[in-house]
Each structure stands twice: as structure tokens, then as C-alpha cells.
């Protein structure tokens with residue numbers, strides 16, 4: 001299958017120290033008078049045994065001396081984090097067991113002081129807004145480009161960042177989303193240079209880019225943020241590589257930040273009883289990538305390029321390709337993200353998603369008004385791609401007679417709203433519930449996002465406008481799922497009292 005790469009690293013990338021320590025503990029046979037209550041599977045329900053396996057439960061222990069401490073790593077976790085740092089090229093790497101959400105929160109809490117200004121693209125994921133609330137930072141929103149032909153937000157331009165930096169010389173950092181959910185990557189190297197010249201940090205939400213390090217030999221693939229000057233990078237190992245859901249890495253890339261402060265923030269945000277299976281999965285995913293990453297990524301890119309070409313032969317469908325590099329701020333496109341526009345066959349994204357899911361038993365990663373996004377990962381093969389292609393051909397043929405839809409461009413969703421009070425102050429302030437239709441002019445007390453991609457269109461502390469409400473209603477009418485507010489049907493919204 002995959003050829004094990006010759007070990008060109010200084011250390012033992014072919015080992016998995018966390019997994020080794022767990023096996024050794026289980027094999028040692030110590031009688032368990034400790035947590036967890038299932039006692040290495042002895043008391044586990046058969047369904048849990050089936051789910052995790054007997055061996056998995058035997059090793060599902062934590063906090064023993066040989067298993068190390070996530071918050072003060074000195075043994076196998078330290079070793080595993082050092083191996084990851086070496087592989088991704090970080091100065092230091094932290095294993096995270098509450099997703100990239102907690103990695104982003106720790107990144108913000110560990111680099112900012114309360115009251116610090118931070119530049120944030122308007123298409124930031126809600127975990128960034130959560131981090132801003134926790135860190136008590138003041139967001140200054142900057143506008144990514146809106147790609148009208150697709151109806152989605154794209155990348156930040158260097159000019160927009162430069163303008164924001166000049167207008168906000170007291171800002172401490174920019175949090176970039178790189179690459180976007182759609183695999184688009186802007187000129188991060190130039191953005192890093194602008195920020196560093198003005199003594200600001202580049203913090204990167206690279207939730208969708210943990211695999212890029214292993215695609216650096218492939219033409220047109222984006223380079224990973226650590227190699228372009230990022231100071232801190234949060235990566236969802238679980239989203240694109242082989243670790244368990246909820247596991248991520250936080251990489252420290254420069255001496256402009258303090259590792260101890262970031263680690264202290266991570267310790268505040270994460271369990272004191274981290275699940276060892278999650279930690280081991282991060283370690284094993286790192287081992288897998290060290291040994292086979294480049295070959296696996298090569299194959300994923302080849303498969304997706306082939307698939308893209310084939311999809312573009314289907315009448316009415318359009319799969320975004322490298323033409324996007326000449327018409328937008330996108331500098332590089334992650335080939336393994338396939339954005340397929342379905343408006344040409346008369347379907348909205350959610351309609352096409354439902355057809356694929358229920359008729360063809362195919363689940364995409366996300367749908368927006370006009371498009372579907374499919375992820376090809378290092379796990380896929382030709383047969384999988386062929387099934388998707390056949391389903392898309394069939395769906396297009398079935399809808400061939402339909403009038404194409406006009407691409408919806410939800411421009412008003414991505415406008416910077418007026419930030420009247422800080423998100424933290426609004427989050428903690430007394431609130432009242434009003435009808436959404438009566439909320440124009442009020443200050444939001446909660447977040448509204450559509451999921452996926454989980455980008456808040458309204459955050460606590462922001463003034464609600466009629467234009468925003470209209471755009472929100474339009475999204476709802478297109479079948480987009482609302483997350484964030486107490487009333488997800490959006491009959492009511494919580495606003496700040498006395499404002």
C-alpha cells in the first residue's frame with residue numbers, strides 16, 4: 001500500500017509514546033482502585049465494549065504516573081508533543097482534547113490581555129467569538145472578499161489587512177481563518193509581514209489545514225500557516241487527518257508569544273481528566289502522517305483533481321478549480337476541498353444535500369445557499385470518488401429540465417455590524433427576550449450563526465439592523481440551520497436590557 005518513508009527526522013517518528021505507555025500500563029496488570037468507574041472495562045456495558053473494544057477499555061485510564069499529565073507534561077505526552085512539533089515544524093505543540101474550539105480559545109487567552117483590540121475577519125468561526133468573550137478582547141471586524149459567482153466569503157486581501165492595521169495601530173493581533181472552509185488560501189505570508197512590521201501577532205485558525213504540511217511538494221496546494229510566518233496556529237487534526245473527533249493541535253510558531261501562558265490558558269479550558277484514547281489518537285495520527293503523509297496526500301490530491309475534472313463535464317454543475325486563483329484573492333486552493341455549485345440544476349445547496357443523503361446515501365461536509373462542499377481525505381480511494389460522481393451525474397440528469405437558480409449572494413450577512421459594547425460585557429449583562437421582528441436597533445445579547453460553517457452573523461454586543469434581519473430570514477427560508485440563540489427558530493432573540 002503506502003511505502004514507509006525513511007526516517008529523516010532527528011527523533012523517533014515511527015514510535016507512538018502515549019499509546020506505548022497505555023499498553024505498558026494495561027499489560028502490567030495493576031489492580032485498579034482508581035477511575036474510571038468501568039475499571040478498564042470490567043464493569044462496562046456490552047454495548048460500550050462493542051463500541052470501544054475490550055482492549056480499548058483496558059487502556060482507557062488516565063493520570064497514572066507513566067501516562068503523564070496533559071497540563072504539566074514531563075513524560076509520554078511531552079515526548080508525543082515534541083514529535084508533533086518536529087513534524088509540523090513548530091517551536092512547541094500542545095495536544096488539545098476539546099477540539100479546535102478550545103485551541104482557538106487558548107490561543108486568544110494566552111496571547112491577549114483584557115481590553116486588547118484584535119482584528120477579526122467577518123467570516124470567523126464562532127469559536128473565535130467565544131475566545132474573544134473569554135479573553136475579553138475587543139474585535140475590530142475586517143471584510144473578507146465576497147465571491148459573487150459562488151455566493152460565499154473568500155480570503156482577506158493584504159490591502160484590507162494593511163488598512164485595518166493602519167487604522168488600528170493599537171491592535172495586538174489578527175486572527176486569520178486559513179484556509180477557508182472552501183479550501184481557499186490568501187496571501188498569508190504578506191499578511192504576516194504587514195502585521196509583524198506593526199508589532200502585531202498573526203494567530204491562525206487553521207482548522208481545515210492540518211494536512212497541508214504533507215502536501216507542500218504538490219503544486220498549487222496552500223502552504224501551512226506555520227511556514228508562512230504565523231505566531232500561533234490552531235489545527236483540527238480530527239477534521240482532515242486520522243485522529244478521533246475532538247482532537248486538535250495548537251502549534252506555537254514564534255518567540256513573540258509565551259508558551260507558558262498559552263499552556264496555562266489551555267489548562268484552564270480543558271479537563272483535568274483528559275481521555276487517554278483521544279490523546280493516543282493524536283499521537284498515532286502524527287505517526288501515520290510522519291510515515292505515510294506525503295504519499296497519502298499525493299493520492300488524495302490526484303483523486304480530487306480527477307473528480308473535479310469529471311464533475312465539470314456534467315451539465316449544470318460547476319466544481320471550483322484553479323481558475324479561482326486569477327479572479328479572486330485566493331492564492332492557492334486546497335484541491336481536496338470540492339466546492340460544487342448546484343444552482344445550475346435548479347437546486348439550492350440544502351435541497352441537493354438532502355437528495356444525496358437520502359436517495360444516494362452520500363453525505364457532504366456542508367451545503368450553503370448555492371453549493372455543496374465535499375472533502376476528499378487521505379482515507380479515500382477511486383471507488384468512493386466514482387460513487388460520488390455517479391450520484392452527481394444521476395442527480396443532474398434528474399433535474400435537467402429545471403430552471404437554473406440565480407446564485408444567492410448573502411452580502412448583508414458578512415457586513416461588519418456596529419460593535420456597541422464588548423462581546424464579553426454583552427454576554428454577561430442582563431437580557432430581555434424580544435420578537436426578532438421588534439429587535440431592530442437593539443444590542444444583541446447572543447450569537448446567531450448558520451451551521452455549517454458556524455460563522456456568526458450577529459455577536460453579543462452588536463447593533464441589530466433591518467438589513468441583517470432580512471438576510472437572516474432569507475437564509476432561514478433556504479433551509480439553513482440556525483445555531484447559537486436560545487430560540488433557534490428565531491421567533492425571539494435575547495437583547496441587552498436598557499440598551
Ligand SMILES: Cc1ncc(COP(=O)(O)O)c(C=O)c1O
Pocket residue numbers: 098099100101102125127177181205207208236246248453454
Ligand atoms: C473554521 C473553523 N474553525 C474552528 C472550528 C472549531 O473546530 P472544532 O470543531 O474542532 O472545535 C471549526 C469547526 O467546524 C471551523 O470550521
